Amino acid sequence: MRKWLQDKEIRAIESLDPDVAHYFTRGCGDDLVATEAPEAWRARRWRPRVLRDVSRIDTGVRLWGDWRMPLGVAPTAFHRLLHDGGEVATATGAAAAGVPFVLSSRATRRIEDVAAAIGGPWWFQVYLMHERSVTKALVQRAERHGATALVLTGDTPYVGYRASATGPRPLPITDDDALINIAEHLALDAGADPWPLIDQDPALSLTDIDWLREISDLPILVKGVLHPADAVACVDHGADGIWVSNHGGRQFDRAIATADALPSIVDAVDDDIPVVVDGGVRDGLDALTALALGARMAFVGRPVLWGLRTAGAAGVQQVLEEFAADIRHWAGCAGAARTADLDRSYLV
Numbered sequence: 001m002r003k004w005l006q007d008k009e010i011r012a013i014e015s016l017d018p019d020v021a022h023y024f025t026r027g028c029g030d031d032l033v034a035t036e037a038p039e040a041w042r043a044r045r046w047r048p049r050v051l052r053d054v055s056r057i058d059t060g061v062r063l064w065g066d067w068r069m070p071l072g073v074a075p076t077a078f079h080r081l082l083h084d085g086g087e088v089a090t091a092t093g094a095a096a097a098g099v100p101f102v103l104s105s106r107a108t109r110r111i112e113d114v115a116a117a118i119g120g121p122w123w124f125q126v127y128l129m130h131e132r133s134v135t136k137a138l139v140q141r142a143e144r145h146g147a148t149a150l151v152l153t154g155d156t157p158y159v160g161y162r163a164s165a166t167g168p169r170p171l172p173i174t175d176d177d178a179l180i181n182i183a184e185h186l187a188l189d190a191g192a193d194p195w196p197l198i199d200q201d202p203a204l205s206l207t208d209i210d211w212l213r214e215i216s217d218l219p220i221l222v223k224g225v226l227h228p229a230d231a232v233a234c235v236d237h238g239a240d241g242i243w244v245s246n247h248g249g250r251q252f253d254r255a256i257a258t259a260d261a262l263p264s265i266v267d268a269v270d271d272d273i274p275v276v277v278d279g280g281v282r283d284g285l286d287a288l289t290a291l292a293l294g295a296r297m298a299f300v301g302r303p304v305l306w307g308l309r310t311a312g313a314a315g316v317q318q319v320l321e322e323f324a325a326d327i328r329h330w331a332g333c334a335g336a337a338r339t340a341d342l343d344r345s346y347l348v
C-alpha cells in the first residue's frame with residue numbers, strides 16, 4: 001500500500017525548490033532516525049485472529065473530539081511553502097476526512113481562518129517562545145476559536161541541525177507568512193528582528209505545564225516524549241496526555257524509534273492517560289500496530305504534506321481516505337471489529 005504514497009512524495013519533491021523539498025523531507029544530522037522510523041513499525045509481526053465476525057468494522061475514536069479513525073494530522077510548519085491555501089487547505093482536507101488537525105505555532109495562515117475552515121474541534125500545537133506573552137496570546141486565541149486540546153512540544157529546545165540542500169540559505173518564506181499570527185502580539189520598532197523574541201525558549205521545563213494550565217482550561221498533551229520517566233513526570237505535573245514522538249527524526253539523530261519507545265511509555269502511565277504517537281506511520285497497518293502497542297491514535301506528518309503539495313485540500317483528504325480504507329481493511333483481516341479493542345495480544 002505504500003507505493004501510491006511514495007509516488008506522491010516523489011511528485012511533490014520534484015515540483016519544489018530544492019531547499020524547500022529538503023526542509024520538508026529530511027530529518028537531522030545524518031538522517032538515521034528519519035530513515036529508521038517506518039521500518040520500526042514494519043518490523044512488528046502479528047497474530048491475526050480468526051472467526052470473529054468482522055462484517056462491520058468500527059474505527060471511531062473519541063479524544064477531545066469524535067474522530068472517524070484513529071489517525072490524525074501532526075503539526076507541521078509553513079504550509080504556504082507547499083500550497084497557497086496553506087494550513088486552511090490542510091485543515092479543510094483533514095476536517096473532510098473526519099480526523100483531528102493539529103495547527104502548528106509556526107502556521108502561515110491565520111488561526112481564525114483555519115478554525116473557520118474546520119468548523120469543529122481541532123488541536124493547537126504550542127511552542128513556548130522567549131516572549132511568553134506571545135505564546136499566551138496564541139493559546140488564548142486558539143481556545144476562543146474552538147481548539148479542544150493543546151499540544152506542548154517539548155523536544156525542540158534548539159531546532160535540530162539540518163544542513164540545507166544548497167548551503168546556508170534561509171527558507172524562501174516571507175515574514176508576512178511566518179509571522180501571520182504573531183506580528184500583532186509584538187510591539188517592535190520598524191526593522192527590528194522579531195526572532196530573538198519568538199524563537200523557542202530552551203528554558204522550557206515541567207513548570208511550563210503549570211503555566212499553561214493557569215492561562216488555559218484546555219487539556220494539555222506533551223509532545224516529543226521518548227523516556228518513560230518523562231512521561232510520568234509530565235503526568236505528575238498535570239499533563240492530560242502524552243504524545244510519543246521524535247519529531248520525525250528532525251531533532252535528535254540517534255533517538256529511539258517511536259515504535260520502540262511506545263510500549264514502555266504506555267506501561268509507565270495510568271491507563272486513563274491517553275498516549276498518542278507519530279513518526280514514520282505510512283500505512284494503515286502502521287497505525288494499527290501503534291494501537292496494538294497501546295496508543296489511542298497515531299499521527300502523520302509528511303504524508304499529508306505530499307497531498308497538500310500535489311492537490312491542496314482535496315489532496316490532503318485523498319491521502320487520509322487511503323489511510324482510512326487501509327485501516328479498515330487490515331483491521332478486518334486482523335479480526336478486530338473495533339480498532340479501539342486492539343491490544344498487545346495481537347502482536348508477537
Ligand SMILES: Cc1cc2nc3c(=O)[nH]c(=O)nc-3n(C[C@H](O)[C@H](O)[C@H](O)COP(=O)(O)O)c2cc1C
Nearest residue numbers: 024074075076077104153247248279280300301302
Ligand atoms: C516539515 C516539518 C515541520 C514540522 N513542524 C513542526 C512544528 O511546527 N511543531 C511540532 O511540534 N512538530 C513539527 N514537526 C514534527 C511533526 O509534528 C511530527 O512529529 C513528525 O512529522 C512525524 O513524523 P512523520 O513526518 O514521519 O509522519 C514537523 C515535521 C516536519 C516534517
Ligand SMILES: O=C(O)C(=O)c1ccccc1
Nearest residue numbers: 077078106156159247250
Ligand atoms: O521544522 C520543524 O520541525 C519545526 O518544528 C520548526 C521549528 C521552528 C520553526 C519552524 C519549524
